[in-house]
Amino acid sequence: MNNDQNDDFIAEENTQEVITKVTGMYKDWFLDYASYVILERAVPAIEDGFKPVQRRILHSMRELDDGRYNKVANIVGHTMQYHPHGDASIADAMVQIGQKDLLIDMQGNWGNILTGDRAAASRYIEARLSKFALDVVYSPKVTEWQASYDGRRKEPVNLPVKFPMLLAQGAEGIAVGLSTKILPHNFIELIDASVKHLQGKRFSIVPDFPTAGIADMSNYNDGLRGGKVRVRAKIAQKDKNSLVITEIPFGTTTSSLIESILKANDKGKIKIKKIEDNTAAEVEILIHLPGGVSPDKTIDALYAFTNCEMSISPLACIIEDNKPIFIGVSEMLKQSTDHTVELLKAELEIKLNELQEQWHFASLERIFIEERVYHDIEEQETWDGVIQAIDEGLKPHIQHLKRAVTVEDITRLTEIRIKRISKFDLDKAQQKIEALEDEIAQVKHDLEHLTDFAIAYFKRLKKEYGEGKGRKTELRLFEDIEATKVVMRNTKLYVNRAEGFIGTSLRRDEYVTDCSDIDDIICFTAEGKMMVTKVDAKTFIGKNIIHVAVFKKKDKRTIYNLIYRDGKRGNAYMKRFAVTAMTRDREYDMTQGTAGSTVHYFSANPNGEAEVVTVYLRQAGSIKKLKFDIDFSELAIKGRAVKGNLVTKYSIKKVELKEEGVSTLKPRKIWFDDTVQRLNVDGRGELLGEFRGEDRLLIITQKGIVKTIKPEITARFDEDMIVLEKWIPKKPISAIYWDGNKERYYVKRFVIENELKEESFINDHPKTQLELVATDWKPVVELTYPKPRGKDAKEPDQVNVEDFIAIKGITALGNQLTAEKVKQINALEPLPYEAPEEKPTTDIDVNEEVEITIDDTTVKTDPEELDDKLKGDGEQGSLF
Template identity: 45%
Template sequence: MLSAKTMISTNFIEYASYVIKDRAIPDIDDGLKPVQRRIFHSLFEMDDGKYHKVANIVGNTMKYHPHGDASIYSSLVVVANKELFIDTQGNFGNIFTGDEASAARYIECRLNSLAKEVLFNKEITEYVDSYDGRNKEPVALPAKIPNLLLMGAEGIAVGMATKILPHNFNELLNAQIKILKNQKYEVYPDFQQCGILDVTDYNLGNGKVRVRAVIEVANEKTLLIKEIPFGTTTESLIASVDNAAKKGKIKISSINDFTAEKVEIEIKLARGENADDTLKALFAYTDCEISISVNLILIQDNKPRQMTVNEVLEYNTKKLVSDLNKELEIEKNKLEQRLHNLTLERIFIENRIYKKIEEVTTYEKVISVVETEMNKFKKMFIRELTKEDIEKLLEIKIKRISLYDIENHKKNIDDIVRNLQLVNERLKDIKKYTIEYITNLLAKYGKNYPRKTKIKKFETIDVKEIAQPDIKVYWDKQSGFLGTDVKGEDSFTVSQFEKFLIINTDATYKVIGIDSKTFIDTNAIYVDVFNPKKHFAVIYTDLETTTPYAKKFKIEKFLTNKVYQLSPSGKGKLEYIGTNVKAKVKVFYKKKPKQKVNEEVFDFSKLEEKGVLVWGNRVATKEIEKVEG
C-alpha cells in the first residue's frame, strides 16, 4: 500500500505536469493553449463559409475539451477579440470598456481566410485520440506564421507563469524574411488598445515594458484620454483616476466616459489647476501609465522552456521552411501520381488496348492482357505499372472513352508537367520559396494589421517632484517637538514625501519623516526640509581635545531616524552652522594670559569641501568663545 507522502507527491507531480502542458502554457509550434487549439480545430471542422452560433461551436469543442463549456466560451471570446483569425457577428464585448460579450446563443463567428490559409493542413498534421477516445484532435496546428508572438499569451501554472505580449503581423513576417536573409532585425510588442510603449527594458521578451495612455490637452481646463494602455479598460482607468483624486494626488472637477468605437475619456480640471502638471500626475498616480513584467515561458517538445523573442521567431521560421518543404513533397507526389495516371489513360485509350480484352473470358487473363499490352509502352511510364493501376484503367467507363479528347488530355498533362517543374524549382531553393510565401502573405493581409502602438522612450516621472506641497508642519523650539499637530511659530509647507534634517548644538544630526508629533530635541539649532544638494559650512569644537575644526559638506546618504556625529570623536559642540560656503565669519577665542590674538576672521571660501563625517580643518589651537556670522 502506498504511503500518504508517496501518494501526495505522485499526484502533485501529475497535476503540475498536466496544468503546465495541457492547460496554462502555450506551445511554441502553433502558439496555442490546448483549449484554443481545440476551438480552432472545431471551427475548421464545422467550416462551411457561413457563421456558426458560438453555442454550437462550444458544444462541438466539448468533444475534445473535457473542462466544460464556460472555459471554452471565454477562451473563444478572447481569441475572437484579438481580430486575427475569426470573423465575428454580434456583441463580443468591448476590449476598451471591458463590457462582456453576449450569451453564446446570441453571437456567431467563423474562421477568416487568413486562418484557413496559415493554420490548417491535414496532410502534415499529427493527430491523437481525444480524451474519451471517440475522436481525433491535432497535437499542434501547422501554423505558418509566428502565432505565439502574434497573439501573445498569459497563464499561471504550478511553479511558473508566462506573460507574452502580442506583436505586429507585418513586423514579425518582415523579421522572418530578414532571418532567412541573415540580416539583423528587431521586433517589439503592439497592442490593439494603441497607446505609447517604452521598450527600453524589454530584454527580448523577458524584462518589462512601460505603457502610457495618449492624452490630449483640449484646453487649459480639459484633458482627453484618446488611447489607453494595454491591460487596462476605460472602467479600470477611470477608477484609478477617481482613487487618485480621493487621495488628493490630483485635483479634478469631473471625469466622463464617452467611449464607443474609439476611446474618449474627458477630464475636467479643478479651479486653479494646470493642465501640464495634472498630466504628469496622471502618469505618476494612475493607470495612465503602467509597467508590465514579461516572462516568455512556453512548451517545446512537451517540456516548459524560457526563451527569447528572437529564439522563438527563429524556431518558427525554421519550422515554416520545414512545413513548406513537406507540403511541396506531398504536392510533388500528387502531381507525379496524377501524371502517371493520365499517361496510362492516354496509352490505354489512344492505343485501343480496351478492345483487346473484349474476347477474354476470365478476370485474371484480362489483367494479364492489359499488362502485356501496356508494357509495350514502358518507356512512357512515370513509374512501374502495378496491378492497382491496371484495375483503375479497367474502371474507366465506355462513355468517358467515347468522349475522350486527345488535345484536352495533352493539355492536362502539359499543365501537370509545368506545375511539377515549378514544385521542383521551389524544392531546389526552399529558402527563396519561403521568402516568396511570406511576401505574398504580407501583400495579401499586411494592410489589415498596421502598427497601432507608438514606440517611444519616456522619462520616469518622480512622484516626489510632482507631489503637491499641501501638508503643514510646525516646529516648537521651546518644547522641542516637530509635526503636523504641533503648535509653534516656525512652519513648513511640504509634500508627503519630504523629510526633515535636524542638527543639534551637540554636533549631532539626523533625518526624520513627517509625523503628527515627534520630539527632536530642545537643543536643535537647525531644522529644515532635507535637501541632498544643500551645502553646509560648520565650525565645531571636539570636546575631547577642545580643538575647533571647520568643514564644508553635503549630507547625501543616511538612514532615517539614525543619529550621526559631526565630530568623529563622538563628542562635540557646534559653534557655527551656515549654508553659505563662501562666508566669512568672525571667531572669538576665550581670553587667556599672554594670548595675543583673541579674535580673527575665518574664510570658508578657502576651505575644500569634504565628507560630512571627516574631521575637517583645524581652525586654531585656542578654545572658541563664540562665532559671529
C-alpha cells in the first residue's frame, strides 16, 4: 500500500474498523446542499429581512394587488411560479406572515397564536397587502431583478424595504450546520432607535412579544449567541382559591401551557383542583386551588415547574453578501437604517431625474408651440428633414435648458396632437413649469439634507402606523425562584436509625417529614458523621442515625449544638455551627476523626436557639463535681470543622436538656399568609416584623382570648383570630365589649402580665360579645347613635381611650362606655405617639462573608465554602 493509500485508509490496531475519508463529489454535494438550505431556505437576508419564500409571497401579492382581497389559495398558486417547493410550505409561510399583523390585511380564520389553533384551509381565507406594506416594501424603480428558477419570469433579488422589518417580525430557522433565532421587537421602539441612530445618539432595543407576558432582558446580550431572555406568564390571584393567567410567555400556547401545568400536578410539584381555559380574543386561564394551598407559593411553583416561565436563547444569524454572519440586533438596526437612507436617496435621485425630464419636455413643448416651430415642417418631404427643421427652429430659444435636445425629444414633439396645440394655454404651461421647478428644488433640498429627510420619513411612519403598536411585554428583573422552597411536599421520608437507612420506601420504619423528590436530606450519626444526599427510595447513611431533616442550601439560621467525645477515652468538646455548603454524598466528620469518637448531645435549632444542658459525669477517682450546667448561648458560632471548646477531661455519663433557649441570631423577618393561615420567611403575605430570639407574637381572638406564642413557622392559628402582630410587652391592649350581665358597653385597657398563659379578658356570659379591640398606643373610637322617632339623631361622640380609662388588670370589668343606645362603634385614626426605642441587638450573624487574598487578588467567600475548597472538596463533586 502506497503513501496515498495510507492516508485514505487508517486501520486501528487490534480492531477491524476502517475510517474512510469523504472526498470528491460527496464532499461537494453536501457543501452545495448546506449552502442552498442556508441561503435559500432558512436564514433571512439583512437587506429586506425576508427569507426567499416570504419575499416571493409578497412579490406575488404585489403583482395580484388590485385593492381587493384574494383567496390565499390563488396567491399560493401564483407564488409557485417563483418558489419551487410546493403549496403547503408557501401557505404555512403566508399564515406566519399574516399572524404577525404587519404586512398582510387578513380576512377569515387565520388561526390563533394564543391558543395554537391552526388557520383554515387556504381556499377559505383571503388576504391583501396592508397599507403599511404598500408604503415601505415596494419600489420597482430601485429594485434589482433576477430570473426566476425556471427562467420564465423576473423576481426581486431583495425587496426595497425601508424599515427594520427583520427586527419587527423576528425570524427563526434551522439550516444545515447553523440556525437563527431573531426575536421580534416593538414597532415604535424600532422607529425611535432608527431616529436616534440618524441623530448620532446611542440607543438600545429589546424584544417585545405579541403574546405579551413579562420578560427579563438583563442577559439579552444584544441578541447574540450566549444571551438569554426569560419570559413569564402574567399570573394574578383572583381570590383565595383561584389564580388567573391573562398573558402567556412567547413561544407557548394556552394548550401547551395547560399541559405543562397538568404534568407538574401529576408529578406532585404543584397542587391544583382544576383548570378552565376561557381564552378567546384575550387569554384567560383559571386555575382552581384546593383548600389550604397558598396562591403566592403556587404562583412561584408555576414559574419553577411549568412553562409559565421559559428561557429563550437568541441567535442573530443573517445573510449578507451571500454569506451567513452573526451580528447583534443593534448592528442590524444600524445597517437597516443606513440601507433605508440609501433607498430613500435612490428614490429621490430617480424622482429628481424624472422631474427634470418633465421640466425639460414641458419647456420644449412651450417653445415648440409658442414660437410656432411646427410651421417649419410644412415644406419638408422627408423624416430627416422634419427633424432637422425642428432642431433649427428650437436652437434660438433653448439656451436656458439643462441639457441638449436629442432626437428622442424632437420625436416626442412631433407626436403632439393638433387639438392640443390649438387649445394650448401659455399661462397654464408656465404654471406647470414653475410647479415642476418648485418640486425639483424641494427634491434637491431633500438630497442635500438626506438625514433630516430620513428622520422625517421615520416619524411619518410612526404617526401613520404606530397607533395600537405600543409595547405589550412588561420588562422586569426576575428573582431566581428556589425550586426546593416552592415545590409541594409530594412524598414522605422515613428512617431506620439503627441500620442507618433513609428513604421514601421504608414505610414500616419511623416517619420523619414530608418532602419532595428534589429535596436534599441532611443526616448525622452517633459517631459524629454528617452527610447530605438527594431524596431516594433507600439510601445508606451509616448506623445509629441521630438526626434527619430536609437540607436547605445556604441556610445560616439552622444552628447545630454538639457535645462529643474525641476518641474512646479522649476529652469532651462542645461547639455550635451551621451547615451552608458541602458536596453531596460525601461523609463529613463533625469530630476530629479519632477512632471511637461518639456524640453525647446533639440538637438542631431552626432559628439558632441556644439551650441550657446538664452534664452528668461518671464516678471516677476524686471527682467532686459530678453534675454541672452548660449554656450554649455563651458559645460562639463557628465553622463545622472547628475542634470546639473543652467541656471536661472526665468520662461523661449523660447529657440532658435543662432549659430551652432563645435565638442568638440577628432578627429575621416573618410574614403571615392569610390565605393558608401560616407564617413564612419567604416574603408571602403581610410582613409582621423582624423577630429576635425572645420576641413573641400577640394573638387575640373574637372570643376574647389573648395569648403570645413563639413565631415558629409550624404554628397554626384559629379561624376567629382578629389580631396577629409582633408583641410589645409594654404596649396596652384596648377592648370595647358588650357585657351580657350588665347589658352595657364597657371599655378596658390592660397589658399581658404572664406571656406563657392564655387568658380571656371578657366574661363567659352567653350574650357577652367583643365589639372592638385596638393595639394602638393612643386609640380613638367614634360612637354613633340611632335616630329617635320625630327627633334629630345625636351627634357622634369621639372617645380618647387613653384619657377615658387607665391601664388595669386583665380581669377587670373596665369602665362603662355609655348608658345610651349605640348604633355603631368605629375605630378612628389613633393619636400620634412616639413609641420607645427598642434596644439595639447584639445578636450574632452566622458565617458572614470573609475576605481572602490569593495572588494579590482580594475576593469574598463564605467560610464554609472556603473550608471545603481548602480541603479539596471540589475534586469530589459539585459544590452547592
